[in-house]
Amino acid sequence: MNGDGILDVQDLSISLIGEGAPVGATDKVSFSIGRGEVFGLVGESGCGKSLCALAIAGLLRAPMAVTGGRMMFEGRDLNTLTPSALRALRGNRISMIFQEPMTALNPLMTVGDQIGEMFVLHRGLGARAARMKAIEALEQVQVSSPERRINAYPHQLSGGMRQRVMIAIALACDPALLIADEPTTALDVTIQAEIVELVLDLCRAKGTAVMMISHDLGLVARICNRVAVMYAGQIVEERNAGAIFTVPAHPYTRGLVEALPRLGRRLERGQERLAEIGGVVPALRDFPTGCRFAPRCARATAACAVPPTILALSDGDQVRCVHHV
Amino acid sequence: MFNILLRRLVQAALTICVVVTLVFVLFSVIPGSFASSLQADKRDVSAEVLQRLEQELGLNDPMPVRFGRYVAGLAQGDLGTSYATKRPVADMLSGRIWASFKLACAAMAFAVCIGLPLGFFAAMRQGSWLDTATMTIAVSGLSVPAFWAGLLLMYLFSLTLGWLPTFGYGAGGMSHLILPAITLGIAPMALLARTTRAAVLETLGAEFIRTARSKGMSEQRLVIHHLARNAFVLVLTTIGLQFGSMLGGSVVVEKLFAWPGVGSLLIDSVGNRDIPAVQGTVLVIVLFFLLINTLVDLAYLIVDPRIRYR
Amino acid sequence: MKAGANLYLGGGIILSVTLLAICAPLLAPYHPVTSANLMYAEEPPGAAFWMGTDEQGRDILSRILYGARISLFIGLAVQVMNTIIGVSLGLSAGYIGGWWDEAVQGLTNLMLSIPTIVFALALMAVLGPGLLSLLIALGMTDWAYSCRISRAQVLTQKSLNYVQSARTMGFGPVHVMFRELLPNIGGPLIVVATMGIGSAIMAEAALSFLGLGVVPPAPSWGGMLSSAREQLMVAPWVAIFPGLALFLTVLGFNLLGDGLRDSLDPQGRGRK
Numbered sequence: 001m002n003g004d005g006i007l008d009v010q011d012l013s014i015s016l017i018g019e020g021a022p023v024g025a026t027d028k029v030s031f032s033i034g035r036g037e038v039f040g041l042v043g044e045s046g047c048g049k050s051l052c053a054l055a056i057a058g059l060l061r062a063p064m065a066v067t068g069g070r071m072m073f074e075g076r077d078l079n080t081l082t083p084s085a086l087r088a089l090r091g092n093r094i095s096m097i098f099q100e101p102m103t104a105l106n107p108l109m110t111v112g113d114q115i116g117e118m119f120v121l122h123r124g125l126g127a128r129a130a131r132m133k134a135i136e137a138l139e140q141v142q143v144s145s146p147e148r149r150i151n152a153y154p155h156q157l158s159g160g161m162r163q164r165v166m167i168a169i170a171l172a173c174d175p176a177l178l179i180a181d182e183p184t185t186a187l188d189v190t191i192q193a194e195i196v197e198l199v200l201d202l203c204r205a206k207g208t209a210v211m212m213i214s215h216d217l218g219l220v221a222r223i224c225n226r227v228a229v230m231y232a233g234q235i236v237e238e239r240n241a242g243a244i245f246t247v248p249a250h251p252y253t254r255g256l257v258e259a260l261p262r263l264g265r266r267l268e269r270g271q272e273r274l275a276e277i278g279g280v281v282p283a284l285r286d287f288p289t290g291c292r293f294a295p296r297c298a299r300a301t302a303a304c305a306v307p308p309t310i311l312a313l314s315d316g317d318q319v320r321c322v323h324h325v
Numbered sequence: 326m327f328n329i330l331l332r333r334l335v336q337a338a339l340t341i342c343v344v345v346t347l348v349f350v351l352f353s354v355i356p357g358s359f360a361s362s363l364q365a366d367k368r369d370v371s372a373e374v375l376q377r378l379e380q381e382l383g384l385n386d387p388m389p390v391r392f393g394r395y396v397a398g399l400a401q402g403d404l405g406t407s408y409a410t411k412r413p414v415a416d417m418l419s420g421r422i423w424a425s426f427k428l429a430c431a432a433m434a435f436a437v438c439i440g441l442p443l444g445f446f447a448a449m450r451q452g453s454w455l456d457t458a459t460m461t462i463a464v465s466g467l468s469v470p471a472f473w474a475g476l477l478l479m480y481l482f483s484l485t486l487g488w489l490p491t492f493g494y495g496a497g498g499m500s501h502l503i504l505p506a507i508t509l510g511i512a513p514m515a516l517l518a519r520t521t522r523a524a525v526l527e528t529l530g531a532e533f534i535r536t537a538r539s540k541g542m543s544e545q546r547l548v549i550h551h552l553a554r555n556a557f558v559l560v561l562t563t564i565g566l567q568f569g570s571m572l573g574g575s576v577v578v579e580k581l582f583a584w585p586g587v588g589s590l591l592i593d594s595v596g597n598r599d600i601p602a603v604q605g606t607v608l609v610i611v612l613f614f615l616l617i618n619t620l621v622d623l624a625y626l627i628v629d630p631r632i633r634y635r
Numbered sequence: 636m637k638a639g640a641n642l643y644l645g646g647g648i649i650l651s652v653t654l655l656a657i658c659a660p661l662l663a664p665y666h667p668v669t670s671a672n673l674m675y676a677e678e679p680p681g682a683a684f685w686m687g688t689d690e691q692g693r694d695i696l697s698r699i700l701y702g703a704r705i706s707l708f709i710g711l712a713v714q715v716m717n718t719i720i721g722v723s724l725g726l727s728a729g730y731i732g733g734w735w736d737e738a739v740q741g742l743t744n745l746m747l748s749i750p751t752i753v754f755a756l757a758l759m760a761v762l763g764p765g766l767l768s769l770l771i772a773l774g775m776t777d778w779a780y781s782c783r784i785s786r787a788q789v790l791t792q793k794s795l796n797y798v799q800s801a802r803t804m805g806f807g808p809v810h811v812m813f814r815e816l817l818p819n820i821g822g823p824l825i826v827v828a829t830m831g832i833g834s835a836i837m838a839e840a841a842l843s844f845l846g847l848g849v850v851p852p853a854p855s856w857g858g859m860l861s862s863a864r865e866q867l868m869v870a871p872w873v874a875i876f877p878g879l880a881l882f883l884t885v886l887g888f889n890l891l892g893d894g895l896r897d898s899l900d901p902q903g904r905g906r907k
Contacts, residue, residue, distance in 0.1 A: 057539055059535055059538055059539055084543075086541075087541040087542065087543065088541065089541065090538075090539060090540065090541030091539060091540035091541035091542075092541055095539065095540075096539045098532060098535070098536065100532060103531065103532040103533060104532045104533055104535070104536045105533055105536065106533040106536070106537065106551055106555065107533070107555070107630070107631055108554050108555055108558065108628070108629065108630060108631075109550075109551075110630075117540060117542070117550075118540060121540060121541060121542055121546075122541065153630040153631065155630070155631045166536075169536075169540070170539075340744070340745060340748060343741075343745060344745070344748075344749070347745075348757075351757065351758075351761055352760075352761060464886065464889055464890060464893065465882075465886065467889055468833065468882055468885040468886035468889050469882050469885075470837055470840055470841065470844075470857075470878060470881050470882060470885070471841075472840075472841065472844050472857075472860060472878075473860060473874070473877075473878030473879075473881060473882060476860065476863055476864060476867060476874040476878065477874070477875070477878070479864070479867060480867050480871050480874065484867055484868050484871075491867075492864075569748070569750075570750045572750055572753065573750020573751060573752045573753050574750070574752075576750075576752055576753065576756065576841075576845070577752070577841050577844065577845065580844075580845055581844075581864065591753065591756055592756065592845050592847070594760070595756050595757070595759055595760040595847060596846065596847065598760055598763070600760065603756075603757055603760045607749070607753060607754075607757050610749070610750065610753050611748060611749055614748050614749070614750070615748060618748070
């Protein structure tokens, strides 16, 4: 792990606090993100990746709560900051874009006001100045005639346009870290690539690190420097983006890679269709005691009944499997 | 925006036409209503006199003719002549509409001032004692008969404490208005508290609230700029509908407090089987309801851009 | 958690009221009508008359017990009529669609734009006083919600497999509507109907209070309150107890309806 990381997450545990004993949703998740780095967090829905994102942004709501671990952001422990110090960080140094641009914007506020709000909150600007900055911000996300669009309400914009507005909001204050939670999943395939490029270009220009959360290993491997794969609340493999694609170490990652359709790759003889991983992700309360992937794993043996520890590979890569490749 | 407005107006006009026809037909197909209205008065009238009276009132003409006359009269603001008082129904109503309107407004003010904050704070502190108390008040308020609540209030504030007059209109001042307004406002207050609570909870769970939180704003700003208005939009319909249906509730309350409004006229007219007066009052009440609904639609145009630019 | 409380509390109230109504002849210490005796007029509550007597010397407790029979009977009968009208219109509108749907929706909106009690009063003016008029007036005026709910439910259920397969098997529209659809949309209808009984009881009481409902001297809770205002100073118990009975009964139906809805739809947030 590198020391000059802007975000250093250690042993983060998030639990569902309800009636009875807390149920662990993530188990000692650790990773770190360097300045300006593009970091990918991959996994199926329900694996806990979005919970990690919300925990970092301080947006976890009951019944979910952080129950252990440390999140160091720019050298400060997010768990010990006062609410007002956290508010000063949120949106300003750490910002977030969400999956569903249709519902993530306030339907009764013009997009100009929603973008301008960032400058009011974190730069202390007045309404007029904030409006001017909002126009600039819209221009940056390549919205045409921003001085007109500034007065539009979200329902008047297309999905792609709304996501651009979300990006403008998130990057308005040049944050150090942008958390993008499945930012393109809800969009048309044709504009997904455009939006991803836009985010990456802007973040590169502003020196903003990106934490890209996605279920799409192909996308993440293509755009990220490092990738962590989560399964059932645990990180099972953290690798260089190139390596994870070519030589996946964890059986789960291998399954994900094999399940990817690839352009130009013919189906091999005898392979009728794309590979898939048998079985389903276990529910929160039924995580296996040993290796959590073992019930679905072709390589599982008796040794997998013991919880596997993290093994270090070369280059700071790591994997949580006794049978890794 | 203009189209919507126009459509609403056409709809309202259509509803009025249907109601006018319905009100007319309802009271015309039943034979002998006029005769029985006289019997209700315990007036012994010979058959010839009855026939002459019916002739005079044009009750023996064929129905289309009577309907035409009725509609033509309506167009000139003529609601017919009361059997009971022999006065034009429009005159009888004109003084009472103001009294009823005043009562409905005061009751709505009470309902909004109590119900909205109750529902709001209950939602903000979901599961707290305040929430439980609000939900209890809401379900009780919806179950309590207005005339009983009115009697209890009257007993407490007028007879026992002597703070307020028991009933009547007085000189039109506040003191006579308070008890009837509270009585009439209890049910809408309860419903508003409940609707507001649900609306705030629904809005709190909305994704744009999470977005707003991710911007790093204070709870206070979140509530004022993002929560309140969105929740209010959900409540507005209830306010409008309650305002309209208040004229229904006011029938009982006006009777109890001897309030000289449209509602008490309706009851007296039903009791006397004074058909023209019943027709007129029902028509006025429905008109009022439609008017309020149209105003609520207009209000939506102002507060909700999703409707404004469609 | 809270849904259960509503359900049991409401159900308990309704069960008690029903039992009291059924056993009224056994429980009532006096005859509700013929026990009038001006010697005992306006007696305060005490050992002989637990809830006091009214201005004619009739025992209020006895009248309340017998009044429960009238309230429950009218509430049930009215709601049955409303449900039949509302469900028939709503089912057919949703199932057949087209101009019939438009017409039914128009009619429903019209009904909703006239306050129920005003409509009922107008009908009473036409029909004249009496129990039958009362039943007709209330039974024909408050079906809009049942209609809307059944229509909405049909629209969502219509395309589901079981309906499609019943159609394919050659069953006619009446069979599909009443034998296939109705049992599957029963839940929300029961909620509406439960609350509807409460509002029907309230409406009957209001009309009787206005002197246009149950004809005296029959013991109706609303009717018992109609003369209470004049005696409020000397005999407040005349106002208190019948109203309390009415309030608790309506509360019972509302709680039961809330509880039923919450247990049928655990995700629902209690919106009407």
